[in-house]
Amino acid sequence: MAGSGRKRPPLVADKRYGASKPGGQKPTRKAPAKGAAKPARKAARKPARKSARGNNRRKPARKLPFFLAWPLTLIRWILRLIWKLFWRGGVVVALLIAVGVFYFYSTLPPVNDLLDGRARGSVTMLDRNGQVYAWRGDQYGGIITTDTVAPAVKNAVVATEDKRFYRHFGLSPRGIASAIRINLREGRGPLSGHGGSTLTQQVAKLLCLGVPFDPAKWDNEAAYERDCRQGSLWRKIKEAVYAMALEARYSKDEILTIYLNRAFLGSGSFGFEAASQRYFGHSAAEATLPEAAMMAGMLTAPTRFAPTNNLTRSQDRAATVLKLMQEQGYISMAERQTATANPATLSRAAQARAGGYFADWVMSTGPDFLTRDTTEDVLIRTTLDQDIQKAAEEALAWVFENKVREGSKAQAAVVVMSADGAVRAMVGGRQTQVSGAFNRATQAKRQTGSAFKPFVYAAALDLGYSWNSLVEDSPLTIDIPGSGPWTPKNYTNEYYGTVTLARALRDSLNIPAVRLSEAVGRDIVRRVASEFGIESDLAAGPALALGASESSLLEMTGAYAGILNGGSSVTPYGLVELKLMGDEAPLMTQSGGMGERVILPDSAAQLTYMMSRVVEEGTGRRARLEGREAAGKTGTTQAARDAWFLGFTADYVAGVWMGYDDNTPLRGVTGGGLPAEIWRETMLRVHEGLPARPLPMIHPDPNALADPFADPGGLGVPEPTGRGGGRPRGNNNVGEVIEDILRSILGGG
Known part of the structure; x- marks a missing residue:
């Protein structure tokens, strides 16, 4: 370094003000210390000129009055706040929706688990031919x-x-x-x-x-x-x-x-x-x-x-x-x-909507957990015949349309069944296309009137009397303990003297029926009626013979079916088979409604003959079927509050009730009137196309004498000797006499 030949410049501080830099560049000055007033004014003027040049390009903003400026400022602030809240709130809402969707998504099962959401099961009903006719439940x-x-x-x-x-x-x-x-x-x-x-x-x-x-x-x-x-x-x-x-x-x-x-x-x-x-x-x-x-x-x-x-x-x-x-x-x-x-x-x-009342009744006869409260799908095969159901509905509608005054509130019910108790049709009221309605065929308990009399005669016939045994139709007074004297009268207020049992039933005479009931015993009459299927409480007094007791149309029709089948009890039924849908083996079955024998076949045959006289010659003539044997009985209660006709052919039994729901008396209606016509119109339609078959009844000589063993004295009937008693019946032969004696010895019945 000593021999470089060059001298270093002396270390002298640069002048801060006044001197120019080497190369002709002037030093930057921030502010003169002294005597700098003039440059300061120049510096102040230069920005002003520059600002003036800028104003030539953009006009200065004009200030709004205060009363306009502050509302606009407030509005701008609110809008900015809303915008911030909106997009931020939108994000929050979107996140909440996403969470909700994810939650529900995670709870959803496979699609097949969602197809059947019923809380209860269903009941599907088939008629006697296997055709669906009614549904209940879901x-x-x-x-x-x-x-x-x-x-x-x-x-x-x-x-x-x-x-x-x-x-x-x-x-x-x-x-x-x-x-x-x-x-x-x-x-x-x-x-x-x-x-x-x-x-x-x-x-x-x-x-x-x-x-x-x-x-x-x-x-x-x-x-x-x-x-x-x-x-x-x-x-x-x-x-x-x-x-x-x-x-x-x-x-x-x-x-x-x-x-x-x-x-x-x-x-x-x-x-x-x-x-x-x-x-x-x-x-x-x-x-x-x-x-x-x-x-x-x-x-x-x-x-x-x-x-x-x-x-x-x-x-x-x-x-x-x-x-x-x-x-x-x-x-x-x-x-x-x-x-x-x-x-x-x-x-x-x-x-057709067939069997509304019938379907309701069938539902009530099965166990609740398999019918009304079922959680399973149930299939029930029934006894209903849709053609017969339609016939009964049409017959009822035709009579009310053509025979009953317009505006009448009277009601009617019809039941048709086979001799074994299989119900083929049921109409519980004038309005037929219903479900869950009041069923007058099964739920209404009404006095039966003279429709009860066949059970009095059934008891007498089974105790040894015959169709031509004699009974006295004359004034009668019975002293009833606690009630005083009771004097029954005939509908016509007339007396006909000594008559046969057949005539007494044919003309629905009241006094002979009471005499007969008192002679054979009310307890026996009640027992026979009960065994035939009348489950209602039966009257205890002598008015029992005149139908003072209440019963339903279904019970009465079933009891008449017992007469047709030869004297065996009948339980009306509609359910034949019940099973779960898809199963082969049924859970319940019913093969028939016939029960134990109530009266002897011969007694039933005689009673059937007597009831056929009711239709051919007596109070039930308006029920007569041309070219076909029929038997039946009319019934009219006190003040005509109820009118009945029940009867049968060799093929079917049918019962008809007519009256008002509030027990208002019928005007000009008896059992042999409109109820008999409804019965006839029903049976004409039911038997259309069926060959005529004879009734299971006796056919006595029309000129046969009255029973010589009948004794009109006392109450007008001979003293019975017990069920199947050991006295000969009218027109009996020696074999029948021996048979009666054996029954009395052996206790047969």
């Missing part, structure tokens, strides 16, 4: 899917309920806005009335947002369903979230499958398979276009548009569905016109 026809159902059904549902079903995510903002607009226009609240629900939201309602029915929480299913369908804002929010979870969990076709299986379609039908079987008698896979339109039309109001309630209204609604399907391209105009011109009709069973 009917479910089986699983149907979008792949197996008829395409017309699938298209009709989408066209009617949610035309954008395959394009939305579970909610339809357009539909909701449209619904709100309609509600407001019609003067309702925005959430009242039209809901704008998508088909997915309807499925959410059907599933009750995944909450199952709990008997401990809800009083009944109706309360449960009301809770599921409440329209609160919170409920609608949950429904929307649940619908989005459904869309995330299942495919569109799976959601539609749930709907097709759970939708209620009236008459206890849940799902389109059950509805198709209920109304049309076949599977929804075989549904035609008109049938599909009719079922889809019921979704809006299942009870109102059910074809069993009003077929015309249901067909009109189906025409609207066809219009929607055509407008949305599912069918052509030609298909729409053809389907509209040929609307769907009901199956034979659905159209």
